[in-house]
Amino acid sequence: MRDFSGRQGVVEEFSNRVEPHxxxxxxxxxxxAASRKSAxxxxxxxxxxxxxxxxxxxxxxxxxxxRIQQSQIRAFREAAETSAQAHGQARVSQGLVVIPxxxxxxxxxxxYQRYVDERTPRTRAPQGARxxxxxxxxxxxxxxxxxxxxxxxxxxxxxxxxxxxxxxxDHEDYIQILTDIxxxxxxxxxxxxxEVRRDPQ
Numbered sequence: 193m194r195d196f197s198g199r200q201g202v203v204e205e206f207s208n209r210v211e212p213h214x215x216x217x218x219x220x221x222x223x224x225a226a227s228r229k230s231a232x233x234x235x236x237x238x239x240x241x242x243x244x245x246x247x248x249x250x251x252x253x254x255x256x257x258x259r260i261q262q263s264q265i266r267a268f269r270e271a272a273e274t275s276a277q278a279h280g281q282a283r284v285s286q287g288l289v290v291i292p293x294x295x296x297x298x299x300x301x302x303x304y305q306r307y308v309d310e311r312t313p314r315t316r317a318p319q320g321a322r323x324x325x326x327x328x329x330x331x332x333x334x335x336x337x338x339x340x341x342x343x344x345x346x347x348x349x350x351x352x353x354x355x356x357x358x359x360x361x362d363h364e365d366y367i368q369i370l371t372d373i374x375x376x377x378x379x380x381x382x383x384x385x386x387e388v389r390r391d392p393q
Contacts, residue, residue, distance in 0.1 A: 221238075224243075225243060225268070232267050235269065238275060240285070241268045243284065246326055247260055247325050255323065261346030284352075285350060288353070292376060293372070294372045295368055295371065304365075311329055312329070334380050337377055
């Protein structure tokens with residue numbers, strides 16, 4: 193059921209809300225922002241913020257990925273606070289590529305390091321006309337990755353993380369990486385798994 197809001201022409205009824213309706217949807221909407229302007233827009237318009245591995249610096253900013261990400265997140269939160277009625281609880285998630293190697297085989301470690309080495313040059317300098325910056329991939333043991341994250345100015349500002357997986361790995365690689373994230377890296381960052389839901393007997 194929906195509230196009737198009006199009639200257009202002869203046969204069209206319309207509602208002032210998006211249909212079909214999903215209760216709480218506006219609290220689950222995320223906006224992927226790569227610039228300060230888009231981060232501020234997201235905060236002012238009631239979105240949660242996803243800040244990932246690609247950002248655009250302002251003209252007066254040094255090319256320091258973590259510091260720029262931190263400044264964009266703070267600008268988002270400031271904008272969200274001014275629109276609290278529309279926004280409610282503003283959440284921020286960070287999306288980076290992490291490759292824990294705790295349980296990786298020697299062959300997997302070699303493959304993962306080669307992948308990171310091939311992608312690292314793009315992180316060393318701004319790219320393109322707008323000076324796009326890429327975050328470095330994080331590889332190592334879970335303790336080493338956790339240490340890098342805790343020292344990351346952007347990570348220090350977020351409420352949660354969305355770790356990205358490389359596209360080109362094999363199935364067994366993803367099993368190893370996800371297992372290490374769930375059993376080692378997550379706990380090292382303060383995460384605990386939810387209780388396993390059991391079907392009622």
